[in-house]
Amino acid sequence: MSSLSPSRRTRRTLALTAVAATAALAFTACAGEPSPVTKAVAQAAAPSPTATSSVVSSIQPAAGSVSGGTVTLTGTNLGKVGAVQIGGQPATVTQASNDKVVVSVPAAANFQAGSVPVTVTDKSGKPVTTAGSTTYDYQVQTPVDKQLAYALTYWKNYNTAQYGDLNPVGGDCANFVSQTLIARGWQMNADWYNHDAAEDWSPAWGYVPSMDQYFRENAASLGLTEYSFDQRDKIKVGDIVMFDWNNNDSLDHVQIVSAVQNVNGQIKIKMVGHNEDSDYRDLDEAITVDHPGATGHFWSLSK
Template sequence: MYTAGSADVALFTDAIESSPSANQSSDGNGSAANDGQAGATQDGATATPTPTASPVPDVGSAIATTTLAYAALTDVDRQLEYAMAHWKDYNTAEYGTMNPIGGDCANYVSQTLIARGWKQRSDWYNRDAGAAHSATWTYCPTMDPWLTANAAEFGLTRRSLDERDKVKVGDIVFYDWNDNDSPDHTTIVSEVFTEPDGTIRIKSASHNQDGPYRDLDEMITVQHPGGTAWFHTFDA
């Protein structure tokens, strides 16, 4: 969950094999959170969380054990640390919430970009706990073209859905639920991995629906059939 702290590490001479629990996440990689996270969505839909239980090997058979410390050292570390801290616990004291006026997804994504190192500016801001804010900060249909227009300055590249092999953790996703060329939702990529069959899976953190690891393909096929998505990826 990108939270600073210690992690126990064990070294084994043989591979550890275990069967996934019946409650194993459908993530395919044992993420602590899975596709569905409880919470209200921008369009009123809800999802029910599914518990995850990952098998733990017996460390008594390890030939060595130690503890390593994880710290948020890079811009992406800090961005995801913030995203994980506030996907459920809204930072309303600093940024307010835009749910009463249509949805907080863009507000949340903008906050994670501040944690990444971006600075507020005259054309992108949220002040006085949301009392004053720009549409580029809080409104998807305005934020998306603003990012495109300033892509060179921000070090971003706009990519289509079939360019998912270029997507990394920390990149921005926009979704168009009814494929009318106007975005309805935005999230921050929190996980990218490849299935055994070569399928690239992308998970992201968001508000509306609140969750840390929401599955992109589920969102545009199951939750919003006929939807599509695109990315703004960081060049470095």
């Protein structure tokens, strides 16, 4: 028999009843709206909204040239960003602060247009949350874009229906370079032309020595500047490379620059063209391995 007085037994019963009611509310709330007790416990247990995590809120501009460009990522805690990839290619971070990261966009793979993913990781390699769009839209916008998009489309699969194939009469390299210049925006004229899929073509269009002479005689109007192979710092994608394989003052070959790379402080030139059909042929390999002692020059385009 309890030794508690009636009044104390009553207070104890009321307290137990309150505890039981609270527990019941917390339990039944699992099937519906959380009870105040559950909310308080959850709020106490949950970490604060990661004041130290990085979040990318926008990518501007969200579209740009297939030749590359610059984008700015905005958000919070972006000083922790370690790497950015656009279309699976590394994008160099040129400026970083707490709320902004400026990135150099690489050229699109094979200069082809399309939407590609943007991924951002922090310095530990963990993905950074992106609140907005996670894609970048490569577009063919400039004359160089059009030239390189054409070149990387037809370097292997010739556009014979429109321009024919001059391999049977000595080689198709100049014919192909001329085609890329048409894609860039040049116009045929009385000295430089290819009609009816190579049924009728001029030497300046399809014969390397005559092409070089045409460039030299019309350099100012065509926007061309000649540079030696030692002046690679002047060269850009879309420029023209002339070769004299035998160093006998008679040009043999021509290609278009498809990439300019800085490798350990040295400028490497890659080329696209016909005869040896290639998309990223290395200039140094061409003049040391393929044709030792070969010489040549660049024609850099401003139009």
